[in-house]
Structures are given as C-alpha cells and as structure tokens.
Amino acid sequence: MGRKTLINVTLGTILMTAGFGAAWAVASDPPPDGETSSVAVRLYLTEGSLPTDDLNAAAWNSIQPSEFKLAPQVHWPDRIQEVTVKSVKVRGMHNGRDLAVMLEYDDPSEDVADAAALEFMVGDQKAHFAHGQGMLQVEGGPVNIWYWKKENGKATDMSAKGFKTLRAQERQDVSATGAWQDGTWRVVFSRPLQTGDEADVQITPGEWRNVAFAFWDGQLVDGVEKEKGSQKAVSSWWYIRAEPQPDNSIYGYVVLGIAIAAGFEFFLVRKIRKGNQA
C-alpha cells in the first residue's frame, strides 16, 4: 500500500504539473502565419497638450509606429493599377480629451494636390470600407472620413453612405497639418475624442474601433493629377484603440483570486480528512 501510494502520488503530481504546463501552452493559440504588418493603431495615453503643430516633436518620434500596406484602388471604377504610396506608418496619442494621429508615408514630390484620409465606422453599425457602400444582406451604416489636402491646408470632416454620397459635414470637428521633407509626408490629424456629433466616430478609451486609410499623389503628369477621386492608394478595415487609464483594481482581484484558491485548498483538505476519519 505504502509503495503503491507513493508511486501514484508522485505520478499524480507530475501529471498535475504537466497538466498546468499544457494548459498554459494550449491556452494561447499561436498567431496566424505571415502577419508581418500591423493590425491596430494604438493611441498612447499622455498628459498635457498634444504636439499637433510640431510634427518633429520628441513625443512623436518616441512612439513605435504601426505599419499598414496599401493597394491601388481596383475595387470599383475608376480603377488605378499603380500608386505612389505603398505603405503608411501610423502613430497616435491622446490625453483623455483630445486625440492626434500622425500618418507618415513616402512620396517623392510635394504637390498641391497631395492628399491623405482616415476613415471610420460610425456608431455600432457596420459599414463597408469602400465609402460605406450598400451591402445586400446586412443593413450598413455611414462612414466618417477625415480628409486632408495640401492645398486646403486644413482637414475636412466628411460623411458617406454609399458611392457618390461623400460630402462635407455641417459641423467641422477635425484639424490637420502636413509637412513634407526629403520625400516623406507627415500629416497629423487631431480632434476631441468625443464630439457630440452623431455623424462622427466617437473614440472611447479602451474600446476598439475600425479604421482605414487612403492617399493621393497629386503630382501633375502632362497637366493632369496622377491620382484623384477613386484613383488612390487604399487599405481595408484595421483597428484603432485609445489606451485606457491604467486600472489598479485588477491587482485587488488577483489577490482576491489567490486568497479564494488558498481557502478552497484549506477547506478541501479538511473535508477529506474528516471523511477519512468517519
């Protein structure tokens, strides 16, 4: 009996530990293969005012950017097969009241018709990334587009729900500044996290939103802009989230969990011992 018990006990322990180990190992599925570019933009939480006018501020350069690839727009007419902007680096921050997003991308020439845009779903309704075009089996919502063009020198806050419905909103909530240097554009968009305008995306720290990107190289070729309108570089939906305030109550719950588990062990052993005596 003594020997058998010992073997069983040791084996049981090994198995338990192996079980825990296995649970740990299997609890996290490996990420899918070939994910080289980012999936999400993170708006880092900072304090004080945001460097929306100083595009070379240390605060910007200290942020590790997310990077998204871009494709020529071949989804609907008028298509384009080759575009200038191949990928974009995105950095973001917020201070609990306002947010700022910087798009950094390569474009060899600075042209008045160069432009960049961010697109968001509005509210809880899903919207197709191509201007919220109508879906056949799902009721879609509108999109909110933040559009910056070099020659305007400012942002336009826009809405669309389907092709040919894009228009500037009555209420303008977005600002933007762009600076071109040595073949690279840096464009910073800024806005309050919450605008109170139903047509706008509302950003609540901690909550995930969808975001997509578009860029136009306005270089003149034979007097015509190389890219304009639907001829642009695009992405489909990715994710964006404003970092939430750190929440220290988590550690309270961890301590509570440990205490409950230890208490459970204590009572379990007591119960078994009592049972054995009976």
Place this chain on the structure above:
Amino acid sequence: MKGPLAQTGILLVGMYVFLKFILPLFTAPLPASLIFLYLALTVAAAMIFYTMSGAGLEEFMGPIGRFLTGEGQKGVATTARVMVFMLFPLLVGWQTYTKLAPSDVPPPENRTIHPAPPGEFVGLSNPFQKTQENIMMGKGLYAAFCSPCHGANFDGKGPASVGFNPPPANFGDPGTIAQLQESYLFWRIKKGGVGLPVEGMPWKSAMPRWEVELPDEWIWKIIMGEYDGAGQSPRTWEEEE
C-alpha cells in the same frame, strides 16, 4: 503501470499528443479551447468507467485524497504536495490577471469564409461548353479584371492584394475553389464581398460586386478559366468524371 489514476494519466497524455500533434498532420489544427474540452471529457469518461467497472470511486479518488491530505507522506511526495498547493493559487491569480488585464490585441473576429449562398444560387450549372475557346476567353477576362488582386498565377498575390484584410483568395489553395461548386463561385463573383451574409463580414471584403460591370456570360467563362488556370476542378454533387 497499474492503478486507475496512472492509467488515466497515460490516457490523457496520449490524447493530448494525438490532438495537438498527430491530428494536425491530417487536418487543420484544433483550437486550444477544443483540445481542453476533449481532455476534460476524457477525464470524465475515465472516472465514469472506473467507478462503473467495480474498481470503485475510492480506488480512483483515494490516491488523490491521500496526496492532498498528506497522510503518511514522506520525501518527494511531501515536496510535490507543497508545490501543488502553492502552484494552484498562483495559477488562479495569473488567470485572473490575464482575463482582466487590458489587451493590446483586437478582439478575435471569427469570419465564416464559405457561408451558405442564397437559394437562387444553389445548383446552377455552367451553361457554356468547356471548349478551349471559352477557357481562353475566361482566362483573358480573368487577367483583365481579377489578376490585380488574385494574381496572374491564381495565387492571391496580385499587385493590389496587399493592404486587404481578409486577403484575396488564393485559388491554388485546396481550401478555396476546389471545395466549391461552380454555382457558388457564380454567386460570389456576381455579388462580391457586399453580397455575403453577416457571418461572412461583408464590410471587410474587397471582393468587387461584378454584376454591375460584367455580363453573366463573362462570369461563367471566367469561372472556367479560373479552374483551368489554378489546376483545380469544381466540386460536383455526384462525383462523376
């Protein structure tokens, strides 16, 4: 090895190795939650088996009970007992933390890649003859309209394929058109991403709605060219030659 507990342990390890490492050799890997569920079922089955087969619950639970109470334990067993007793609360603490800690990873979206087509697109057959001429015409149209995304080599790696999530389908992959009927492709090409039902997440798909640009005849011929070019054949109801 004797004793119900030891046997169950061996069974569990065997099950895990089979589910995690051997099964993926033949089919898609199982998600962690499913493996966990199967292992839990194995434990439950073993307990039922041993209690029913006369060995009695005591023989199964007895060693565990003695281990936990530490009765008559010495040496290694005592150390092991202390370790398990310390490990369990720590594990609970760790689990609590990982469940509550804010995650930098977006929530998983389980998109159904091949949702059911609408009724009117079930069982249609290609009205055009599979002639060399029709296939060539289909390939030409494919090159003009589809290859920017799906690639000149049908591998989903066209110049406009980057930046899209989900990416354009790779027709050489046995998991795409080889599993589908021509009728299903006709639906997908005609209605595009926006034609998908909610579980297919139409808002994310870059697949164009070709019915607004291409006549049905072209779509049927493109389907022929697509299968031929990708070296696949459509799935049929009766697996006739």
